[in-house]
Amino acid sequence: MAKHWADFQYEIYLRGMKGAVPRLPTDLSRLEELTEQRLGPGPVGYVAGSAGTGSTAAANRAALDRRRIVPRMLRDVAERDLSVEVLGRSLPAPLALAPVGVLSLMHPDAEPAAARAAAAQGVPYILSSASSTPMEEVAAAMGDAERWFQLYWAKDREVTRSFLQRAKAAGFTALFVTLDTPLLAWRPRDLDQAYLPFLHGVGTANYFTDPAFTAGLAKPVHEDPDAAVLHFVGMFADPGKTWPDLEFLRENWDGPIVLKGVLHPQDALLAAEAGMDGVVVSNHGGRQVAGSVAAADALPRVAEAAGDRLTVLFDSGIRTGDDIVKALALGAKSVLVGRPYAYGLGLDGQAGVEHVIRCLLAEFDLTLALSGHSRPGSLTADDLLEESA
Numbered sequence: 001m002a003k004h005w006a007d008f009q010y011e012i013y014l015r016g017m018k019g020a021v022p023r024l025p026t027d028l029s030r031l032e033e034l035t036e037q038r039l040g041p042g043p044v045g046y047v048a049g050s051a052g053t054g055s056t057a058a059a060n061r062a063a064l065d066r067r068r069i070v071p072r073m074l075r076d077v078a079e080r081d082l083s084v085e086v087l088g089r090s091l092p093a094p095l096a097l098a099p100v101g102v103l104s105l106m107h108p109d110a111e112p113a114a115a116r117a118a119a120a121q122g123v124p125y126i127l128s129s130a131s132s133t134p135m136e137e138v139a140a141a142m143g144d145a146e147r148w149f150q151l152y153w154a155k156d157r158e159v160t161r162s163f164l165q166r167a168k169a170a171g172f173t174a175l176f177v178t179l180d181t182p183l184l185a186w187r188p189r190d191l192d193q194a195y196l197p198f199l200h201g202v203g204t205a206n207y208f209t210d211p212a213f214t215a216g217l218a219k220p221v222h223e224d225p226d227a228a229v230l231h232f233v234g235m236f237a238d239p240g241k242t243w244p245d246l247e248f249l250r251e252n253w254d255g256p257i258v259l260k261g262v263l264h265p266q267d268a269l270l271a272a273e274a275g276m277d278g279v280v281v282s283n284h285g286g287r288q289v290a291g292s293v294a295a296a297d298a299l300p301r302v303a304e305a306a307g308d309r310l311t312v313l314f315d316s317g318i319r320t321g322d323d324i325v326k327a328l329a330l331g332a333k334s335v336l337v338g339r340p341y342a343y344g345l346g347l348d349g350q351a352g353v354e355h356v357i358r359c360l361l362a363e364f365d366l367t368l369a370l371s372g373h374s375r376p377g378s379l380t381a382d383d384l385l386e387e388s389a
Helices: 005-016 028-038 041-048 055-066 110-121 135-142 157-169 188-193 225-235 243-252 265-273 295-306 321-329 339-370
Strands: 067-069 084-086 089-091 095-097 125-127 147-151 174-178 257-262 278-281 311-314 334-337 384-386
Touching (some): 005 339, 028 041, 028 339, 041 188, 041 339, 055 321, 067 321, 095 125, 095 339, 110 125, 110 339, 125 135, 135 147, 135 157, 147 157, 243 257, 257 265, 265 278, 265 295, 278 295, 295 321, 321 334, 334 339
Parallel strands (some): 125 147, 174 257, 278 311
Antiparallel strands (some): 067 384
């Protein structure tokens, strides 16, 4: 039986009868400001900050806001089914938690709390390579729930191979390969604080617990942490990678492989030719290329190029249920949400993440129905009107 996500609003109203109101706002766009007030400038800046002037992050929002839903009337929407098939898995709704690294900056319970929240609501959790908790611990926190692994593709081939073996052993079923971060972008909020968590050994847990990584150290991590950090910095990313290198990943991972950071239709074609299973249309939430095309503006062309050959997912700018409607209408099969759940984690731990998931999907359920649709797959570009910029 399909889950009635929209019922969350009545749960809130009924609690109100006893004088209780939600601990966090139900307008998720307010979470960033609250997090700014609660946490220090370094951690908040690392999560909320963007490349350059922030123009790409602003463009992501503008591209979604510029598209307006055109509701249809007198359609039977009494029963909705939000479930979708993504990468061969049956999901209760077209939503997954995006890989966000270094979550210990936001809350001491870090990635396991976010993973437990995703598991409790039945949505997939994508663990970042740059997590502050080893992947095995995160997997243990989730039980049998759906989990995917995001790879920052290291220069060291053996470390990459070891990560893939560990992820598979820990029950991660799909691999998300981030392509848009071969170098760290110019990020003024981090630069103005002179703050990069990795240099403090935060966000390095998967590396510091990896046998292939520690094999390259003269001393154990705890005996010379500075040397371990330098070893990490030297291998974290590789700007020399090209399309033929994907063959190595295919040889070492037998599940679905999704390329994250695709914005050009030609790159979608190259991904299909390389035998990949999907792409995430994403500009890293505006954190990598200042002045980049907005992710929602890139989505229709990438989806058209991908056709039936690739699963097209979307992130960068999702803040509301209507954003999800728009992304699906533009060609995405599902969306990933990042910063909002990180803010929820920072403000209220696991409960805060669950609040974000439930708000997004309740609003998505209601917006879908009120627009005249009972399932995600019926949305098309005809359901949107694009306002002139």
